[in-house]
Amino acid sequence: MAHASTDSVLSLTDQRLVAALQCDGRLTAERAAHVLGLSPATVRRRLHALAADGTVRVVVSPVARPRAGGSAGALFLRIRVLRGKLDTIVAALAAREDIPFIDVTTSGDEIFAVARTEPGSRDPLVFRQLPSTQAVTSLESATILHVFRLTSEWQHQVLTGPERAALSPSRPDPEAAASGSPSSYGSGSPGPYGVDTDALETSLIDALTGDARLSAAALAARTGHPESTVRRRLTQLTAQGRLITQVLVDPRRLGLPIEAKLLLQVAPDHLAAAGQALADHPSVHGAFATSGPSNLHAAAYFPDLTALYGFLSRDLVGLGITHVETAIVSRAAKRTPAPVQPVPGGRARANAVSKSRN
Numbered sequence: 213m214a215h216a217s218t219d220s221v222l223s224l225t226d227q228r229l230v231a232a233l234q235c236d237g238r239l240t241a242e243r244a245a246h247v248l249g250l251s252p253a254t255v256r257r258r259l260h261a262l263a264a265d266g267t268v269r270v271v272v273s274p275v276a277r278p279r280a281g282g283s284a285g286a287l288f289l290r291i292r293v294l295r296g297k298l299d300t301i302v303a304a305l306a307a308r309e310d311i312p313f314i315d316v317t318t319s320g321d322e323i324f325a326v327a328r329t330e331p332g333s334r335d336p337l338v339f340r341q342l343p344s345t346q347a348v349t350s351l352e353s354a355t356i357l358h359v360f361r362l363t364s365e366w367q368h369q370v371l372t373g374p375e376r377a378a379l380s381p382s383r384p385d386p387e388a389a390a391s392g393s394p395s396s397y398g399s400g401s402p403g404p405y406g407v408d409t410d411a412l413e414t415s416l417i418d419a420l421t422g423d424a425r426l427s428a429a430a431l432a433a434r435t436g437h438p439e440s441t442v443r444r445r446l447t448q449l450t451a452q453g454r455l456i457t458q459v460l461v462d463p464r465r466l467g468l469p470i471e472a473k474l475l476l477q478v479a480p481d482h483l484a485a486a487g488q489a490l491a492d493h494p495s496v497h498g499a500f501a502t503s504g505p506s507n508l509h510a511a512a513y514f515p516d517l518t519a520l521y522g523f524l525s526r527d528l529v530g531l532g533i534t535h536v537e538t539a540i541v542s543r544a545a546k547r548t549p550a551p552v553q554p555v556p557g558g559r560a561r562a563n564a565v566s567k568s569r570n
Contacts, residue, residue, distance in 0.1 A: 221467045222267070224370065225250070229258055230268060230461055231368040235379035237270040237424045237457025238450075247378045263425075267465060272420045273364035273458035285331050287338065288502060288509055290352040291323040297347035298323070306546045310337070314546040315473065317539045321349075324473055324539070331355070354504035360487040363511075364458035366497035368466050381450055412437060412445055417455075424457040460547055468513035471541040472520055475506035482532025483507060489531055495523060506537065 222230070232244050241255040248255075262268040293301045298321060305311050305325055313326040329335040338353050367376065415435040420426055428446060432439040449455040463471060478486045483501060490499040490510045498511040514520045524536065 220465070222465045225254075226258055226262060227368060227370045227466055229255065229262070230459060230466065231371045231376075232379050233259075233268070233270055233457075233459045234367045235371075235376055236381050237459065238446075238455075239379060244379070247375055267461060269422075269460040270424045271422060271458055271460060272417055272424045273362070273456050285328060286356045287327045287329055287335065288354045288356065288500070289323075289325040289327055289338070289342075291325065291342065291348060292321055292350040293323065294347045294349060295321050301345070301347055302545050308337075312546065314544070315471075315541045316543050316545055317473070318542045319539070320542075322539065323545075324541075352504070354502040354506065354509070356500045356502055358487070358501040360499035360501070361491035361496055361510075363497045364456055366513075367494075368468075369494045412441070413449065416442065416445060416449075420455075424455075462544075463513045466513075467515055470514040470517060470520055471544070472512050472514065473539040473541060474510040474512065475537040475539075476508040476510065476528075476533050477506055477535035478508045479532045479534065486531040486533060493523075493527060495519075506535075508533075 228248055229244065232239055232248060241252045241259065244250070245252040245255045259268075263270075291301065298316065302314060302316060302323060305314055305323070310328045311325050312328065315324040316322070317324065327335065327337055329337075338351070342348050342351050371379070412435075415437070416431060419431050419434045426434070428439050428443045431437075431446075432442045435442070446455065463469070476486070487499055487501055487508055490496045490508070493512070495512040495514055496510055497513060498509075500509050501507060502509050512520075512523065514523065520538075520540075524538065528536065
């Protein structure tokens with residue numbers, strides 16, 4: 213989030229615009245202005261300023277929920293390293309395409325990361341590369357079993373319920389979703405949303421991944437498809453709920469400087485209810501059932517430590533949680549909006565960590 217000070221909190225108007233984009237990343241200035249009581253010119257000017265200085269990026273987030281009976285194809289990694297080697301290991305992990313998320317905790321020697329992997333495989337990173345790295349003192353991994361809440365679904369609580377409803381796209385149409393079957397697109401390959409995709413959709417998603425607010429004209433120019441075709445497919449993808457956007461913004465700019473990782477142990481008969489309760493909490497931006505002794509992982513934003521304490525002492529009560537471990541994030545080292553799905557072997561999974569062994 214390059215040029216703006218990470219210590220300065222955005223104005224309420226800018227925070228409301230960020231929240232509006234969280235409702236619909238491709239929201240028009242006219243619609244935002246109508247709902248938020250601003251002029252279209254003001255909305256355009258503020259959105260341009262927020263994007264120009266790197267404060268806000270709207271990207272396609274092709275992180276999909278697992279198919280029924282399937283797996284998310286991802287691991288949570290908890291890595292402890294020798295003091296003085298933290299930055300080296302973080303840089304090596306960040307260079308890998310199969311690791312989209314990296315957080316460094318306030319302990320000074322601990323890293324939390326998400327690694328995409330083939331479910332059930334002996335992932336080289338976990339079984340060989342990290343264990344053989346001298347700077348790594350311990351490694352814990354847990355497989356994501358079920359997704360309750362994705363970061364792309366989190367919304368900053370500065371809009372009213374009616375405002376959010378007016379800004380959000382219509383709910384996916386079951387008939388439109390059904391039209392996403394292989395028969396409607398012809399021969400395709402499984403895409404990040406668990407259904408088959410064709411070359412047009414793939415090219416559009418690829419073009420939108422880094423900037424989900426590209427106009428249909430710009431997309432047509434980049435992909436070589438007619439603008440009318442691009443508009444029609446974008447409308448279809450939106451109706452199917454398959455064009456998921458994510459707003460990348462430093463939560464400190466939203467007045468939320470505290471991010472906590474929660475590793476929870478929950479009795480099996482409470483797991484589903486506890487996971488859903490966390491997903492419904494306005495502070496929680498990620499909640500997953502996992503393998504391992506901590507069978508529920510969550511991440512949440514707070515305005516201060518008092519709010520975090522209140523969450524732990526009040527909001528978690530009655531959920532069947534038998535143990536809680538809390539880690540506070542000092543910095544988000546990597547946030548890549550990439551799919552959490554199986555990744556085939558290849559050069560993209562280069563031995564970046566292996567090169568940091570010494």
